[in-house]
Amino acid sequence: MAQFLDRPKHIEVQLLGDSTGNVVHLYERDCSVQRRHQKVVELAPAKDLPREVRDKILADAVKLAKSVNYRNAGTAEFLVDQKARHYFIEINPRIQVEHTITEEITGIDLVAAQIQIAAGATLQQLGLTQDRISTRGFAIQCRITTEDPANGFSPDTGKIEVYRSAGGNGVRLDGGNGFAGAIITPFYDSMLVKCTCLAYTYEIVRRKMLRALVEFRIRGVKTNIPFLGSLLTHPTFIEGTCWTTFIDDTPELFALVGSQNRAQKLLAYLGDMAVNGSSIKGQIGDPKFKGDIIMPELHDDNGKLIDMSEPCKIGWKNILDKEGPAAYAKAVRENKGCLIMDTTWRDAHQSLLATRVRTVDLLNISRPTSYAYSNCYSLECWGGATFDVAMRFLYEDPWDRLRKMRRAIPNIPFQMLLRGANGVAYSSLPDNAIYHFCEQAKRYGVDVFRIFDALNDIDQLEVGIKAVQKAGGVVEATVCYSGDMLNPQKKYNLEYYMDLIDKIVRIGTHVIGIKDMAGVLKPGAATLLIGSIRKKYPDIPIHVHTHDSAGTGVATYVACAEAGADAVDTATDSLSGMTSQPSVGALLASLEGTGLEPDINVHHVRAIDTYWAQLRLLYSPFEAGLTGPDPEVYEHEIPGGQLTNLIFQASQLGLGAQWAETKKAYEQANDLLGDIVKVTPTSKVVGDLAQFMVSNKLSFDDVQKKAKELDFPVSVLEFFEGLMGQPY
Template structure:
């Protein structure tokens, strides 16, 4: 055989061998890629609770799969029970956490109810290989990696060894769990501090403790061991070198049963508190592309090393030099899987279920080159923790829950609803808020907006803290590391919510159930019956005194009043009566009901006082009404009776002096809107202030009624400051200034019949053609008698209020005046009490207090104005001082010159008078005590800094 033939034979054999070897490899490859039996899943049980259980249930519902929930005795009322098709109790009699760790009960429920597969969620049994094995042994598929892979990845030391074998860099650490404190001491001696203890059989931050010095070693070892034992049932720890200020980056991986593995890019979980993630971001902001490639490449390589199946997460630490170190593999779905779903548009729970059914990743359309990043997503974990108290978990009932939603916002929650009970037994996570935008800043803006819309009441939450994180410049424009929270203490400058609505509801509920909390409350409940408006005649009302005013001038109107033969009444029910009794709380809505009846039946009233004084202020600040609209609407309903208002001279209807042009314009607008008579007064009878108001009212075309504030007792010869001559002199000045009507304004209710007779007769003798109008309060109970005396002495008009709104700090009774003058030459109108007697009960809770339910004749000597009596009642009782039975008010005349008894002015000496009482000093003996009293500044300046000159003899 020639050499050529031999060469041919050798080549032929060699080619045959290579052909046979190639076919053999192809057969192996073919067998490895052979289609496994596809076993569709028809019923899934979630061996978990809360938000993750609901997340899986929703995915199953979308796939047409029936769902089964399990729950502990403590979770009987939790939402995840309602979201499943079936729900079963497990761990009866066990502690709350142990119930969800009780494998026999979970397997029993699965077998008895023909469950095809179990999804472990995260936490609890999700990384327990014995649970995965128990499922397989029971013929129930475990939606996750194989039991062997769960065991390897769950053992942090074995996972570390596998990473080293795969060529993935790791942090220096122990190769096996340490058995005692001595081993930790030896490791720290070799590698130095800081070091970190980690639980060998779990994650989530539990069982992790950083040690920075030898002195901290023993305490942190003990605590880490206890946490790991409590959370995972095994206290085994390993120890590693602690990387200072790293970024915590994790990569989402997904594998199938055919050896295919893909990554879904990374998440930045660096914002942590005690190793518990607070905010997660995908993809990681400002991450070097080459570092991203290394991280994802190593993650896939490590997964293929162990033939990883289903979803998992490979976690890394990245130092300031962009070197990455493997930490661990979480062989389960992560809490923050949502941000990966948002940027990749891959439903990871769907993928988990399909992989467990036997589908390959290519069948699911999940090939590496088809997975792209779309925008940025941020997840915030809203928890029931109080950042101001070290994130201490809060528990209780959610009283109010309103979430933030809208474009780019996803909410994953469980117990986030009104009435939910937040249990102390489980994780404090309330709702996961996920924001998706085109970039990091847009996503952060959406998240901030959504969190601002949340309203959660009843439990504390970390939302104020999260809002501070989202507005931090380092978070928005830089990179964050695991020390971000520790290095930014301003994140804890929290601005708590005002919670105004809930506080108001709590207060109203408390008052409704328990009554007012004041020491002398009025506990009468408002009447449940609406007052019945009496029948109103058809047609226009009869003409009244306003018709005279409209046809003629204010001067002619005054002459008509003076020529009238009987006593005229001004009705204060629409203003001063309810100001005195009900703090001006009667609404325009209520007054409008009776206004047409008054117009038709009381056309011969002199006027109706319905505006000015405190009405303007209260309407705006308390009733939230427009006082101008009140005037306009009442004018339309009562066109025939003059309207009267109280004008505080240069103060208009306020509490300070206004520019002259403002007062003039105010009167002009008031007249245009229906006001007729302007009662002008000054609390100190200071003529320049009064004349300004008179001129403003006169220039506007109104009737000017100048009112002299009354105090003292003109019938008492011992009271010389405010004598009869004082009032006559002051009246002369007002008549010279052009007033149309002269008024005596007795705000303290001090007029007694004798003094009334003397004063009115002197004024009538001095001004025979001037209409005289008397105003008083019936606080002492002498009001009706005094007004009758005024009428007999020559007064033309007196002020009264309808019976049910009269008496006490209000005006004398209209019904009493009518009854007492009937058949005499002072005969007047009839009373219209039948409506307001039922109407006033609706406002019964606004009556000042039980102390105001009786007359007090002591006021005639103390001269306490009615407003001061009602105002001082509460503070006096709160200081355990009974103002009216142990009166402080007479003390001030001994120390200050007597002032006019007008309510606003008399509020000034009140704290001055009350102060010695609170120091157990008698107000009647104001001589220097053994221990001198030093009055607080608030008691003195208003009454001693400025007292305008008074008129008349001293």
């Protein structure tokens, strides 16, 4: 009758029998640590087997073998239950994998004995009588295999790149397929080597085996070594009380800590770089800058070198911290000149490069920036693009970036872009998530929140405004500028914008923001729009953002300043122009002598720019390949921050040679979607539709006629389904 045994131990007895009927045992092995009846770790002798039970098992094993006139080497196998009762399973008539631990504790060569017995020798002649067989110490054997324990012990295949064995006193290796250059195929046993250790006590042999496992270096294929390490350090194994289903019953064994393999990975990376070049997404060629970047020095009006061992403490943030957002906005409005916001730390480089600058490169220039731009309205350094690229391409923590920048520049207000009800995401988020996000952003360093909505939807905008108000930040509610308000045929006219401004003021804002994503705000339109806002709302600061795609950005800013704008966005000269913001140096020169000067030391600005000029060469492999202004932006209206990414995406899709068609398709896609305001995420919808049209050779009319049968991009479908949090 079959019986169920709860958590039994698996005990084996090694036997030798000769042709004269003599049988001896070589004591027992504990083979309880197994998976799916496949032994993983074996121990000899058993650590926690009572002496009387051991003696009974040994006697029964010899009795069974004698009863069948057993000849040669074999193993009698038993199960021992929790009440120390033993049950016979079978006799294995062969040398087993784990025979090594019996050899180690008895000093008897089982393989040689088996051959000699087969040749006719008796146990007496071999000196293998029971009274002369004894044990010394403990032995453990681990089977090192090419298996992945974290993936259900699935076999791993490939080429062994590095193979280094363990060694030392009491360490025995029985080799299999393990050597550098070996190809591990799926057609053979996965065991590479058996590692057997011997010591006088169980604890010493356990530690010796751990040391041996640590010494192994096997690269190129996964092995079970991390799992074996986890097993040997488990309290149950340390006590020696394991049972046959111990591995299956103990999930914590799979909390594995593998080796880092730094050297091999570094060599593989360097080899790949040398042969194949960089595999970083978007990189073309090698950096044009090699060597160490030279850091700038700043001098005061007397020519004395400024000590920048500590960040500058003077700046607009002092007013903000001491008196709050309303006082800050009032001080900005009362300022005589036109302040600047520096976008170099975010929008400028994302508008020119197909990737974003690493945190370390921002922090290296932080202290000089705190001095050179101490009279800056704010520093734009954070937002949706920061989260997107920091996590996808740079593998950095955007929150960590914010904290480090705040410590490095304590005197200049930080500004971020907040996508209304979307936060920094591409679709609408729960209101409480927006509120919590703004509180966290304010706590870690953001001061001014430029809040916008992709379609200028006032309800979506209000969610962000209220969240920033509650967090205690400076509210810069922003209108997204699109089209040409000087063209009477365009729907985005002065009346449209003033209606939005009125609604924003009623909700409550510290600053009015005008965000010209594509750089299509012409100087004449700037005079009309800013002048109209200033006349109606004389006490609220106005902050203008544009891109220099058409090359008219500085002229637009001068018009804005003369019409009453309090702050405009510029970038360091080396990262300005085209799809970036207008040059700070050019604006300073243009405002000189007008009474609207930003009170920024031009020599300090130029010194800072020497750093960015070198850094841009370092990031040259990610350049979008822009060579000059593109006045065609007045037609296609592609936002500056999107244009470089769109060029990169087009090349990835094989449309690089069709860039002219893509720009034209962008214009048509915009019309097909209803001439929408184009800023993340709506600009992505237009871009995806444009690339879809070029890829499939579809005209404006084709899309209209075949709309029901076309498989549009997901972003386009979501746009019409209203899944982006907008009431389309």
